[in-house]
Each structure stands twice: as structure tokens, then as C-alpha cells.
Amino acid sequence: MAVQILKEKYAQPVRAFKLGNTAEEGGTRGYSLTVGGEGTLPFQHYEGENPNKPIVAMEVNSNKQLDWKDTLVDAIGKDVVADPAKWAQFNKEAGADAIYLKLDSADPDKGGDSPEACAQIAKDVLAAVDLPLIVAGSGNATVDEEVLMAVAEATKGEGLLLGFAETEHYKALVAACLGNGHGIIARSPLDINICKQLNILIGEMNMPMERIVIDPLVSSVGYGIEYAYSIMERGRIGALTGDKTLAMPLIATVGFEAWRQKEAWGTTEEYAEWGEQSQRGPAWEATTAAACLQGGVDILCMRHPDAVKTIKHQIDALMTK
């Protein structure tokens, strides 16, 4: 007797987002990447289409006083992290599908780069590697608007993904993305209603919904990731059952969250009972990423090459039908 497999019937798939433009598409990228488009809960291939695999965008941070822990910097190289172009090349060799350029140097406390200087960094990264590019501001709202505007204009036609749009300030970024052919990251702090509202507000400015990617603001494993996990599961169920304001791909700043925690960077000497830091660090980041994949994340922004290697291996396994 055969078991009657229980397949869910869904109203719609998640929208797909295309990151990066090749020469034929008006840019200079070696390839473009499509993410999202899922027709099922994560990796339940037997009940629908999951046409695109999740991708890893490795971080390049422009912060002149980079405050990353030595253990993480050493895995990349001190000379590498001092030069965004070199760093981008390193990331490509480490298996990155895309680059996540975090323009922390725009913050007056982290270098105070002008909007023009920031735009130049983005162009340098584009020149260094042919990977699709994601760019995020410094987090300092007073400078980010102009910085992202300058980046959007300087990279017109490349099909970037720019962030972060938040409910208090999104209009300038939406305008910059709209006018220059970029996608936008809509960030909402662990709240499904704010997430929907922000997507609607962005849509009202005539931004096509398929150019929005949701950042639900995940946290690290061990530090409340279960809240983000449940928000993502609820959001995906909402999207599949017909809520158009939730049917966008997800992005998560995994590396940033994981490496803030002492479980990742605490030395073996100081935290011997937690095991070897050289294993624990990449594992903490990879575990956070693996949890995000089960929650339905499409774009993982990551840092450590070992964590990236293992998560890419898992993504291939998860996409095996």
C-alpha cells in the first residue's frame, strides 16, 4: 500500500529577483543571479517548483578602522581587508556567488568617506570582480541617504541590490534605485506587519514588487534567532497562501550577526569548555546560515571562507531533487 503523500496547494510562488546585469542586459557582470521564486516551503521539492538556489554574498567592508576580530581577519588576510578590490577578489576565489559591500566607511566614526568616495569604492569592486553586487550603507542615517544615492547613480545599469530601506527613511533610496535600475532591500525589525507596510509604501512609489528583497533582521544562533526563524516561516506561509506584500525573496546578514557573539570569536584559552575557536567560529556562522536556509532565506551575507564553503555544500545538497 502506498502512503498518500500530503502535498500543500499554494496560491502563488514567491517572486523572483534578478541580481546583476551582464553586457547584454546593460551591465558588466559576468553573470546575473535569480533568487526566490519558491513554490513550496523550503526545499520541499516534491510539492512544487524551487527554481533558484539560495546564494552566498560575501562581505567586503570599507571600514577604515575595521573592528572585526583577529581570528576572522586572519582567515581573510590583513592586507586583503585593507583593500576592497583585493577583498572582492578573495571572496570570489572563496566561492562567493555575489559580493556584499558594506560601506561602513561612510560613517564619520569609521572613516567618513564622502558619497563620491563611496561610489568609487563600489566602482572599484565592480572593476575587480565580475560578480553581482549588493551594497549597504553604514547604518548612520544622516549620511547614508546621499551615499547610496551616489552609489546608485555611479553604478547605473549594473542591477545592484541596495539597502537598507526602513520605514523612517526609504523614499530617497527608492527613488535612487528606481531611476538607476537597482533592486532595494526593505528592512523591518522582526515584525511582519511593518514588513508588509514597508513593502506597500515602496510599491506605492512605483517600484515593481519584483525588485524588493526583504531583510527580516535576523539575529545569531543562540541569541534569539528563533524569533526571526518564526517570522520567516510565517512570512513564507503568508506569501505562498496569497499575500502579495510578503511574496519577496529574503536576505540575511548572517556574518554580521554571528561574529558579534563571543561563541564565535572567544578564544580557546578563555572559553576552553566551548571547544576550539578555530572550529567554533566558522561553525557558529554556518549554523546561523543553515538555520536561515530552513527559514527560507535566499541571500546569505557571510564572512568566513570556511563557513561559506560548508554552507555552499549544504545548499547543493538541499537543492538535490
Add this chain to the structure above:
Amino acid sequence: MGLTGLAIFKQLPKKNCKECGVATCMAFAMALAAGKASLDACPYVTDEAKEALDSAAAPPIKTVKVGVGEKEVVLGDETVLFRHDKTFFHPTGLGFLVDDNDAELDAKIDNIDGLQFDRVGQHYVVEFVTLNNASGDAAAFAAAAEKAAAKKAVILKADDPAVLSAALDKIAAEKPLIYAATADNYEAITEVAKKYEVPMAVYAEGLDALEDLVNKIVALGYKELVIDPGSRQTAQVLADMTQIRRLAVKKTFRPFGYPTITFTSEEDALDEAIQAVAYVAKYCSIVVMKNAIKGYVLPILSWRQNVFTDPQKPVAVEPKLMEIGAVTPDSPLYITTNFSLSYYSVEGEVEASRIPSYIIPIDTDGTSVLTSWAAGKFGGEQIAAAMKANDMDSKLNHKDVIIPGFVAVIAAKLKDETGWNVIVGPKEASGISGFAKANFA
């Protein structure tokens, strides 16, 4: 559980005798369906109806216990597919494989037992030694089983009923899980499980074969089962585990109403660890791994703790004065809430500042800073009371207290209540380290 009031009503005597304390049989049926009454209250229900109702009302996934005493692991009895629908009840048990003829058997068992961690006020352990009968020898297996059972709950992995019996002669009282009954040996293995009264894993390749085999074993009268659909490829395991959970919970499909077990297939230790992470998220009751390495197991256990946290019950820390580092009467004093996420974020950053400090987590019933402030649980009065209760006036040489930036509005009230100088700290915990260095270094 699982039955509608109407379905229950059909089985009741329909006398409306009121002896159960409810006006009508229908009302009693509704109360039963809501879990607010017990069938025992009805003096006239027939034995047949009682049995029918009991078995229909059995939970969708059976509870199975492995191990005894402190080593007991409770598996199954889950009722939802998503933790946001209610909660997940019984955390995935982690087991680690050891061969019974391993020259370093003792050291490996000790190593598995040593996978213990303290973090965020919790103690994490792994549950099982999974003893593999690599020797093919009954006496060696039994001797190794005794060693394993001295430290952990045990999964006995062997095909031969005689080998399993030899081990069970020694450790049946420890209630190990035997692995596994298959299509080839199920009758003999089920006999062993029955004889020694131990739970038994059922292994079949694919869901169809698994249903078939479970039904055969249940027909033999044994239900202390843990089921293994045989898949080992990551996506296939997730698909099978999802189907087992869905069919059990949504369709009350009895053949799949048991806890589950799987084995990792990845060889590289980090690949293996995050394979286990996926299995913890998606419905495996037991995951058996090969590499017992602390640095890889800590993140798995942290994730497990997250997934199995009750979403409706905030995790709180004890609202008492906390000392971070070698504090002195000159150390700074921080205030936060006793919501564990708030507290441990603050604690982590204070620790990172490397400036010994005091923290008082105010009792806000485990709610966060803004939520508790909005609910009137985190204001000048409550903080003043906690400072007084902890006798801060005499403990410290200074009179500076730091409050979270999000509740700057309570500063004046707190100053009035205590006479202390109130410093408004950063809004986010991530700002504390920089704030501390700028102000107290």
C-alpha cells in the same frame, strides 16, 4: 485531543443524566473536546465507546522514552508543524556513533559524555551513545554496552537478535533504544524488544515500506517505536521527516505517529554539523552523528535550544544583581530587563568592554525594554525598588546608574526616586562596549 465534540458525542450514552456535572451529553462532549473534562466523569459510557474514544484521542505522535532517571530522554508527542503555532515540546536528542570494538572505546565514550556546555545560564548536554556492533560479537557488544550505559542513554545498533539480547541482559534496566527492526528481522527483533521492554527503532527504505513495516509490528502488539524512513541525503531526509510529521499531525496517520531517527551522512565534521542543524529544525527526534567535536556541537545545541523555546513564554533570567568580572565599589551599574535576550545582549557587551560592572535585570516578567516600559513594568519606581532591594547605596562608592537609551524618558522619575545621577546609555546593546570605554575606561 484530535476529536470534534460531535464525534465524541456520538459515542456517549446520550442520557443527559447530568451526573457528570454538565447539563447535557452534548455539552459534556464539547468540554471533552476542549480538554476541559475527563471521560471518567461519565458513569454510563460503555467500555467499547471508552476504548474507541481513548485510541482516537491519543496524541498524534506517541511519546517514547529512552533511558532512565537523569539520563531519560523523552521523544515525540509533538502537535504542530511550526513552532509559532504552539511550541515544539521535546528537543531533538543527539547521539554519537562508537564501534564496540574501537580500541579507544572508553576515551570515546568519555569524550561524548564531555560534550557539555554552559552558556546563557543554561547547561547543554548530548543525549546518546550510539553503540555500533562492528565486532559482530555478542560478548564484546554487551561489555561495551555496559560502559556506554554508565555514562549516557544508549542506542544499541545491531542486526542480530542474539547480539542485542546479550547487551540487553546487561543493560535492559537502562532502557536503551534498540536499532533496528527491518523487513528481514522484525519478528525476532520485536520479540527481543517485548521481552526486555525496551523501545525499538523501525528501519525501512522509503515511506511506503515504513508504513508497511510499522503496521506489521503494531499487529504483533508492540508500539514503543521510533521510526527511520531510511533516507540519508539531506533534502530527502527533510522531505521524509516533513511528510511523517504532516501526516501524523494533520491526518492522524497512525503508522507515522512515532518519534523519528536519522543518521547524518556528511563526512566532513563541519558539513555534518550543519546537516544536523537542518535536521533539528525539521522534525527529527533523534540525530545520530559521527564526529563528537565540541566546537561543532555547541552551535547545534544552541540552535536546538532556540528552536525548542516556547514562543509564547519569554525566557527570563533571575532578577538579581549580577557581577560581571572582578567588580569593585567603583564599578559601573547597568539596568536592563530580565528578558533573557535583553539581559544576555547587555551582559555580552559589558563583558566585551572588559570593564568589570554590575547589571540589575529588573523583573519585567521576561519582557523586553520597550515592551515592559509600555506595560508599566519598567519605570523609575521598579528600578528604584530593585536598587534598594540590592542595597546599591551601600555597595557602591558612586551614585551613577545607567539605563537603556530607549527609556530615556524615565530618567527624571528614577532620579527623584533614588537621588542617583541617571546616565542614559545607548539604545542598542551593541553600543555598550564603546559607551563603556568612552566613559569608564
